[in-house]
């Protein structure tokens with residue numbers, strides 16, 4: 001699990017923010033651009049549909065109007081009005097007239113708007129009646145006739161819908177000769193309209209629900225006002241308002257339009273949006289995977305390595321993993337630089353380590369090396385059931401030497417002693433160290449007391465044989481050394497400190513009595 005500040009977490013957080021941003025932008029586009037655009041398109045098509053409906057209404061009105069005009073301007077109608085053709089209704093106003101012309105009622109009035117003849121099909125029983133007054137068999141026409149009579153004084157020739165009782169399309173024309181304005185009456189043709197008026201039998205969306213409301217002043221003379229409201233997400237209400245034949249009222253023709261187009265548009269966009277989001281998510285996962293493989297994993301490995309390096313207890317530091325060093329990119333360069341750095345550090349560590357174990361003047365081991373190695377040599381050699389000899393050497397009258405020849409010459413003398421010791425003790429297992437000013441220690445594994453005494457004497461002889469003049473010495477004319485020897489045997493093993501102490505005591509004893517001599521500590 002990546003910790004919150006890890007590169008991986010940050011990358012995931014950044015990608016998530018981007019995803020949310022993209023989603024926000026898409027939702028913004030949907031609401032601010034797509035939906036208004038779709039609504040505008042929907043409105044445009046609703047207006048186109050409203051125009052088609054208007055044409056349908058106009059066609060119906062024109063057909064009725066044309067027929068009313070023909071009847072009104074027909075010579076026989078005029079002759080009837082003038083009393084010259086009294087049997088005109090019986091001979092001409094027949095049921096066939098109404099069937100053929102898709103009309104329901106005809107009202108002929110005189111110049112005083114009094115009824116002269118009324119005929120038509122009773123909508124309640126379908127029976128045809130034809131009478132001189134709206135009475136008797138034509139009683140069913142009485143309400144319509146009254147309405148028509150009421151509106152006749154201001155009637156023009158534009159066909160309109162009347163609203164009481166029930167809805168009906170009305171067209172009124174003056175009965176007159178075409179070449180003269182003299183009227184002999186008016187002829188009104190009526191078609192009853194159902195409350196649900198289907199303009200086109202094959203198109204259910206062409207069904208108009210008729211209603212009436214108080215007249216709006218802005219609609220006159222057959223003009224149509226179109227209103228479109230969205231009543232719900234599923235449908236639009238399309239209202240066509242016209243002035244009616246009934247004074248003070250207008251007719252509202254309403255239909256509902258399905259909003260399938262809008263729904264489809266939004267659904268299409270939502271699908272596209274979902275697809276885009278899915279694609280984006282997939283891309284982001286792929287990017288994360290690639291980023292993880294190319295960047296995160298090597299960086300995590302480098303950071304793990306750096307932590308391990310800091311916690312590394314040893315003097316030798318491990319190199320970065322080889323696969324990281326093998327990379328050709330910046331991370332590979334970094335790993336290789338690490339590797340170079342580590343190598344240099346290891347070299348320096350080794351050098352420093354060597355320095356800390358060496359005596360700077362003579363190049364021999366120092367007290368530190370002796371303290372570290374002596375216990376190890378003792379334990380290893382005793383494990384092999386062999387003794388360890390320790391010789392402690394001190395330069396005789398070295399203070400006098402220094403005082404006489406000077407400190408640099410004293411240093412040179414110490415170096416000569418070191419070289420002499422190095423020449424004598426060449427075994428890998430021998431340890432030669434300078435542990436103080438003019439004090440040297442030699443540790444000899446697998447040496448018993450006799451051999452150690454012999455070789456210590458040999459050292460004294462070899463040193464004297466160097467013939468380094470020592471004028472102020474009260475005992476010898478050359479530089480000499482004295483030695484103390486001690487043994488640690490498997491039978492009587494000694495700790496390093498104790499062994500050194502014993503050799504030192506033996507040396508002290510020698511120094512007390514003589515110089516250029518070897519003394520030994522009694523074993524055990």
Ligand SMILES: Nc1nc2c(ncn2[C@@H]2O[C@H](COP(=O)(O)OP(=O)(O)OP(=O)(O)O)[C@@H](O)[C@H]2O)c(=O)[nH]1
Pocket residue numbers: 361394395396397398399400402406407408409410411414436437438511
């Ligand atoms: N030149 C030089 N002198 C050193 C160094 N270290 C210690 N000395 C000198 O070694 C001398 C040791 O003198 P002492 O401890 O009195 O012993 P000694 O004069 O050798 O007398 P004995 O040991 O009794 O024979 C001192 O004068 C130190 O200054 C060194 O690194 N270089």
